[in-house]
Amino acid sequence: xxxxxxxPSPTGPLHIGGVRTALYNYLFARKHNGTFILRIEDTDQxxxxxxxxxxxxxxxxxCGIKVDEGVREGGxxxxxxxxxxxxxxxxxxxxxxxxxxxxxxxxxxxxxxxxRKKYESQxxxxxxxxxxRNELKNSLSLPEQQWKEMINSGIPYVIRYRMPVxxxxxxxxxxxxxxxxxxxxxDDKVLFKSDGMPTYHLANIVDDHLMKITHVIRxxxxxxxxxxxxxxxxxxxxxxxxxxxxxxxxxxxGKGKLSKRDGDKMGFPVFPLYWPYGETARGYxxxxxxxxxxxxxxxLLGWNPGTEQEIFSMEELIKEFSLERIHKAxxxxxxxxxxxxxxxxxxxxxxxxxxxxxxEIIKGKGYSCDIARLETLVGLIKxxxxxxxxMWDEAYFFFSPPESYDSDALRKKWNEESPLxxxxxxxLLRKIEDFTPVNLEKNVREWIEKKGCNSGTIMHALxxxxxxxxxxxxxxxxxxxxxxxxxxxRIEKALATIxxxx
Numbered sequence: 001x002x003x004x005x006x007x008p009s010p011t012g013p014l015h016i017g018g019v020r021t022a023l024y025n026y027l028f029a030r031k032h033n034g035t036f037i038l039r040i041e042d043t044d045q046x047x048x049x050x051x052x053x054x055x056x057x058x059x060x061x062x063c064g065i066k067v068d069e070g071v072r073e074g075g076x077x078x079x080x081x082x083x084x085x086x087x088x089x090x091x092x093x094x095x096x097x098x099x100x101x102x103x104x105x106x107x108x109x110x111x112x113x114x115x116r117k118k119y120e121s122q123x124x125x126x127x128x129x130x131x132x133r134n135e136l137k138n139s140l141s142l143p144e145q146q147w148k149e150m151i152n153s154g155i156p157y158v159i160r161y162r163m164p165v166x167x168x169x170x171x172x173x174x175x176x177x178x179x180x181x182x183x184x185x186x187d188d189k190v191l192f193k194s195d196g197m198p199t200y201h202l203a204n205i206v207d208d209h210l211m212k213i214t215h216v217i218r219x220x221x222x223x224x225x226x227x228x229x230x231x232x233x234x235x236x237x238x239x240x241x242x243x244x245x246x247x248x249x250x251x252x253x254g255k256g257k258l259s260k261r262d263g264d265k266m267g268f269p270v271f272p273l274y275w276p277y278g279e280t281a282r283g284y285x286x287x288x289x290x291x292x293x294x295x296x297x298x299x300l301l302g303w304n305p306g307t308e309q310e311i312f313s314m315e316e317l318i319k320e321f322s323l324e325r326i327h328k329a330x331x332x333x334x335x336x337x338x339x340x341x342x343x344x345x346x347x348x349x350x351x352x353x354x355x356x357x358x359x360e361i362i363k364g365k366g367y368s369c370d371i372a373r374l375e376t377l378v379g380l381i382k383x384x385x386x387x388x389x390x391m392w393d394e395a396y397f398f399f400s401p402p403e404s405y406d407s408d409a410l411r412k413k414w415n416e417e418s419p420l421x422x423x424x425x426x427x428l429l430r431k432i433e434d435f436t437p438v439n440l441e442k443n444v445r446e447w448i449e450k451k452g453c454n455s456g457t458i459m460h461a462l463x464x465x466x467x468x469x470x471x472x473x474x475x476x477x478x479x480x481x482x483x484x485x486x487x488x489x490r491i492e493k494a495l496a497t498i499x500x501x502x
């Protein structure tokens with residue numbers, strides 16, 4: 001049975017890279033009829049941010065990523081918040097000490113900082129490792145009686161992993177392939193802190209084992225920690241899960257990891273939802289993206305199906321997803337492409353759905369309109385927009401007649417014949433009873449052909465009169481939606497205003 005987990009820290013808003021990690025875990029679980037677990041990793045209490053946990057829940061809910069076991073959902077392997085599990089980790093740290101795989105270290109932060117500065121002055125990097133550990137204050141270098149007295153007297157200490165000396169550590173990653181690292185390049189990581197909390201390294205290994213995780217699918221930033229995690233599994237004599245480290249999501253120029261600063265600078269969000277705490281940040285939901293579009297876009301940032309298909313529902317993603325088709329290289333984020341995904345998903349929505357969404361916008365503008373008429377209207381303009389919020393810019397003239405007339409349009413498309421021809425078109429429209437777009441166009445085209453005048457002159461004049469600019473969908477669709485009375489009023493107003501100005 002496949003069991004995977006997404007294990008974010010509640011230290012701030014959830015980056016889209018984190019959402020992608022959750023999505024890939026979810027897709028993999030569903031593809032293999034497995035279990036998707038949400039575990040909150042809050043061992044670093046100094047970085048905990050109030051509201052961040054709820055933000056994670058809401059983000060996954062919005063994306064349609066359904067959690068099987070977690071803080072809210074419960075499950076047979078809980079609790080699913082690490083701070084609620086802290087009483088279980090010490091025994092595992094003590095187990096490693098008893099087996100000779102870990103040790104107590106009493107060096108103060110100030111002493112370690114002095115050592116780092118000393119090494120820096122010699123243009124070296126200080127590592128707490130096999131080369132130096134026997135010279136520092138720990139249970140490997142101090143007499144047993146002394147370090148036991150230090151513990152009994154309440155002197156603060158941490159527990160460090162005892163990395164073996166000059167050993168080749170080999171392991172496999174489902175995306176990166178076979179990897180070998182020499183232990184001499186690694187330091188003795190802290191597993192248990194002086195505040196009584198485990199570090200990520202110990203807690204995530206213990207939790208993954210106890211929760212029977214079969215596959216660890218996580219971000220590339222954890223790849224340097226993988227040798228330690230592999231060694232921890234060996235030290236505990238546990239079977240390790242399979243590992244897969246996902247590529248980074250890169251800036252639009254491909255140079256470095258995508259950050260909030262990049263989004264702020266280029267005008268797009270890097271978080272799924274608006275972040276309301278402290279330094280606020282915009283979100284995809286509040287920017288008008290549909291969750292289907294966001295998920296679709298995110299899935300293709302690092303994975304491809306091996307075909308030309310780009311539009312996927314969640315069900316299609318589950319069917320097609322595989323770890324084998326995840327790239328090793330980082331994936332460049334394209335904000336233009338992100339908008340395109342939303343455009344496509346907007347077109348897939350029914351006119352009735354769009355009408356209800358757009359009705360909220362026009363209410364905010366002080367107008368009202370029945371849904372049936374709005375369905376017709378959104379059908380005319382939806383191809384022109386990427387977001388429902390943009391519809392107003394394409395539709396404002398349906399609700400309010402022009403207050404002025406575009407000077408460039410008048411200069412280029414209005415001539416001395418325009419007023420007379422427009423007046424004749426007005427008389428023609430007045431006589432038409434069937435005010436449907438097809439019948440309007442038929443009658444006007446026949447009149448133009450019979451009169452033998454320039455079609456462009458008439459059409460441009462009619463659009464300027466009704467819209468105020470040379471923009472919008474088909475002119476017969478516009479005047480049909482406006483109705484006869486409103487159309488004639490607008491033409492009359494335009495003739496009076498433009499002629500007077502000229």
